[in-house]
Amino acid sequence: MFNKDNVKRAKLLISCPEKPGIISTVSNFLSEHNANIVQFDQHTTDPQAGMFFMRIEFELTDFDSSYKELEQDFHVLAQDYSLEWQLSSEKKKKVAIFVSKGDHCLMELIWRWKSNELNVDIPMVISNHADLKEVVEGFGIPFYHIPISPQTKPEAEKKALELLKGKVDLIVLARYMQILSPNFISHYPNQIINIHHSFLPAFVGANPYVRAFNRGVKLIGATAHYVTNDLDEGPIIQQDVLRVNHRYTAEDLKVAGRQVERTVLAQAVSWHVEDKVMVHGNKTIVFT
Numbered sequence: 001m002f003n004k005d006n007v008k009r010a011k012l013l014i015s016c017p018e019k020p021g022i023i024s025t026v027s028n029f030l031s032e033h034n035a036n037i038v039q040f041d042q043h044t045t046d047p048q049a050g051m052f053f054m055r056i057e058f059e060l061t062d063f064d065s066s067y068k069e070l071e072q073d074f075h076v077l078a079q080d081y082s083l084e085w086q087l088s089s090e091k092k093k094k095v096a097i098f099v100s101k102g103d104h105c106l107m108e109l110i111w112r113w114k115s116n117e118l119n120v121d122i123p124m125v126i127s128n129h130a131d132l133k134e135v136v137e138g139f140g141i142p143f144y145h146i147p148i149s150p151q152t153k154p155e156a157e158k159k160a161l162e163l164l165k166g167k168v169d170l171i172v173l174a175r176y177m178q179i180l181s182p183n184f185i186s187h188y189p190n191q192i193i194n195i196h197h198s199f200l201p202a203f204v205g206a207n208p209y210v211r212a213f214n215r216g217v218k219l220i221g222a223t224a225h226y227v228t229n230d231l232d233e234g235p236i237i238q239q240d241v242l243r244v245n246h247r248y249t250a251e252d253l254k255v256a257g258r259q260v261e262r263t264v265l266a267q268a269v270s271w272h273v274e275d276k277v278m279v280h281g282n283k284t285i286v287f288t
């Protein structure tokens with residue numbers, strides 16, 4: 001459809017201590033900037049003394065000039081009201097995917113990208129193994145093999161950071177089986193999403209399916225979370241479970257779990273790139 005008035009959408013995420021009038025102040029600001037609100041969501045942790053969260057999606061005509069003007073003016077309002085905020089346009093986010101040998105989560109993301117279901121660019125895949133090089137390059141995606149050992153991890157992470165610098169908005173660990181250092185994570189705060197193959201907080205760390213089998217669980221699950229220095233303890237974005245029974249071996253659990261892992265990760269990545277996730281402490285607010 002021809003867009004004669006250059007109308008595009010933007011998203012504004014705001015968090016601040018709860019106070020009366022914040023909604024009317026922000027909506028008046030947007031009205032004064034000729035923004036047409038098309039979606040509005042809010043959450044208050046405690047009406048008396050809690051935190052207030054808001055997500056507003058709006059349209060702007062003459063987008064390129066009006067977006068810049070709105071952004072400049074919002075800086076002033078944000079300071080006056082002590083707002084934490086993020087303004088995003090419809091520009092596709094650039095997502096780097098980290099993998100090891102398992103391909104099911106990687107392929108789910110690539111399939112959704114190829115079908116335009118996931119509105120992102122994938123500038124690179126980085127792996128500590130070469131196994132998936134051919135399949136990734138077959139989709140025209142650059143693949144970088146960076147081998148890692150406990151002795152070489154600092155150098156390997158330095159190489160990865162150099163490849164990533166200025167090229168990505170989000171890193172996805174698609175069954176990447178290496179613990180990231182605090183230094184690496186510090187470059188991408190709440191911009192690294194991991195899929196853990198258990199229903200956290202159960203079975204943190206390595207080999208969760210074997211431990212689930214030994215425990216005799218009747219549900220297995222997967223958890224997508226932001227990566228922090230505390231292994232598998234970061235803010236949870238999405239989870240799901242699958243019913244199992246005594247007939248499942250540990251290997252059966254691993255195979256059955258792949259379906260849950262891939263859909264949970266894809267949903268979490270979709271919500272993040274659509275600017276629907278806000279982080280508060282060690283929790284998220286997801287405006288679905």
Ligand SMILES: Nc1nc2c(c(=O)[nH]1)N[C@@H](CN(C=O)c1ccc(C(=O)N[C@@H](CCC(=O)O)C(=O)O)cc1)CN2
Nearest residue numbers: 177178179180194195196197205206227228229231232
């Ligand atoms: N700093 C963080 N790094 C990673 C996190 C995280 O939450 N914080 N999530 C993990 C994913 N993961 C489970 O989902 C996981 C991966 C790897 C290991 C582990 O013990 N790795 C060993 C090496 C194992 C090997 O070489 O095969 C290690 O890194 O020393 C535990 C949990 C991704 N990273």
